[in-house]
Amino acid sequence: MKFICSKENLLDGINIVQKAVSSKTTFPILEGILLEADDKIKLTGNDLEIGIECYVEADVKSPGKIVLNSRMFGEIIRRLPDAEVLIEVKEKDVVVIECESSLFEIRGMSPEGFPALPSVEKVNGIKISQKIIKEMIKQTIFAVSMDENRPILTGSLFEYKSGTLTIVSIDGYRLALRTLKPESQVQDYSMVIPGKTLNEISKIIQPVDEELTIYATGNQILFDLGNCTMVSRLLEGEYLNYSGIIPKEHETMVTVNTKELLACFERASLIIVNDERRYPVNLEISDDMMVITCNTEVGNVREEIKADMDGKKLEIAFNPKYFIDALKVIENETVNIYFTTNIGPCTIKPVQGDDFAYLVLPIRK
């Protein structure tokens, strides 16, 4: 194998596939990147949870393949001058890396043991702009659970049902839901993607208008960005029936300015210096105003915000972090907040439509 490519392109490819390379594993080969030269070169990282392959333009002199330790290879390429890089495999898996006046000879690994990416049949694909899917993931991933005792909740649900794609995360105390009606129509499916891999995937997706395609099969989900493909394992098990969790009725509804409310919560939580679970933020909702208060060992704070109320007056307490996380990712200028009781769920929704829903459980006083 022998090829020449630009350092910049190669480094971009390495940075992408490194997101799928294990840092600690008992199989040294999983700490490697597979390089394959054909008419282009293809880089592959695979930690068996997530697999990423990425094509890089190159002048291929002779085809072949080799596995290089990801950290070593990445560091070497990163520190080379911005110029053309020549990579050649010699006898006994020795790899030569040459760039201007630098010359490395490092030991590679035989590509035989490298796990192939699971093959995913490219049918049933949904095309979505990269920018939009990146937003949707960001708007839901924060509510993924860290609690290994409910493994299914450590992932996000991707559900396609009668023309709507819904992403849902639930950590037990809150729920984040985002919907989209993509133009492509596919068969209904429901799958749960591990939060960790989804996070890596969203880093690779760029905030650009170009589309990617999402293919779903029984055991894998594949994101196809053209020059780069990501395949993630799925979590097994039944996800919670999220639509049953979101209340259909409410006792109190307020309409507020999203940014102003976010600012109120952020200011109120300034005096929570230790542990936000310990100090709830209290909401007192009356006719045209919401009063937000908080008492901690530091002192107390009171915030007033204009709010159109419909229904009963209510006093309720929350962990402010749950509201802040949700309000931060909402782009709408105003939102409706629906309350049931002071020990029941509260849901933030758009004033019109059903693009998103953020449900938060209160703190019992």
Add this chain to the structure above:
Amino acid sequence: MSSSMRRVIFLVDMNAFFISCEMANKPELKGQPAAVAGNPKNRSGIILAANYDARAFGVKTTMLIHEALKLCPGLILVPPTHNLYARKSREVMEILSRYTPVLQQNSIDEAWLDLTGCDLLFGEPLAIAGRIMDDIRNELDLWCSIGISDNKFLAKMASERKKPLGITELWKKDIKRILWPLNVREMYGVGKQTEKRLNEIGIMTIGDLACCDANILTNAFGKYGNELKKLANGIDTSPVTANPKGESKSIGRSTTLSKDIVDIELARSVLLRLAEEVGEEARRSDFKGKTVSIVIRYSDFRTITRQKSIPLSFLTRDIYRTGCELLDENWDSNKPVRLLGIGIANIDEDMPDQLSIFDVNEDLDDEIKREEKLERAMDQIRSRFGSDMLKRAKLVDGQKEE
């Protein structure tokens, strides 16, 4: 308080607590035979608590659902809502604490009160007991029985005499007549195992135990033997110790191994057995912990403790799983271990009560709820039939650790 003053100790025991909480919440259950059952949809579940209408048909705690339905075809089955019971229990304790700050909660549905010297404030013990019973009945729509004596053991034994809605005094002068003819199994503190061993040395009744030669008991049970004899004679000097509020609380178990061990698999089995005991006690007292700790003492007596945070839990599964993680992280296979321990703790119980989706959607199919039901059912079976009745496969013979 002078030391000569006679102590006045109450044991307040809530009658058919779980099902009564359900009846207070759902009045339509009143006057009907009803029971809280492990999983009513599954006919092999067990009865956790039956109301008195159901008991009239012969329905008893730990009975299998289909057996209960055979006795009482009209039996209404209600799934358990432990949050409700924990809340009602707190409300009961609040009422009790109006009468004395010296209150020791023994389980979710019973507590000892030390009312020594309170007669000037509230009246004679019988009158106070009547007021407590009325308060709980009027404010919470729940029934209780109250035992009165001058120590915790006799108060507990007295409370068992008349249920529901009984107020019973039991003093040292009455024990020959009332306690001694009873089977030892009826004695508070004597479980299935102890009963078996007492029977083996010819002790059948509490009277046999009271009159037994102290040496025989010490030989058979060690120090505990003497304790048992004293209790059977109505002697119990243990104080009512108020449950500390807002302070750290913990439940732990440790064991000195009969042989030093180096095998981590063996250590895991030991931890599992201990975690089962810790979990059982934690569930019985509705105490959820947020840290799990393990203790490892090596044969050279060097001892380490390591701990890890978990989401609030009282499940054996979580205690054991976290214990194993700690073991894996700290196990040194070159050093023989002579003692292992595991426990859970909660640094403060004053943490506000963040509600979860699983609290407000009771019918949500959830693996943690299922695990809790399973472990509670195991607790019930063990408390009824002895702890050897049910064993985890890991602890069945062949995996003997000591």
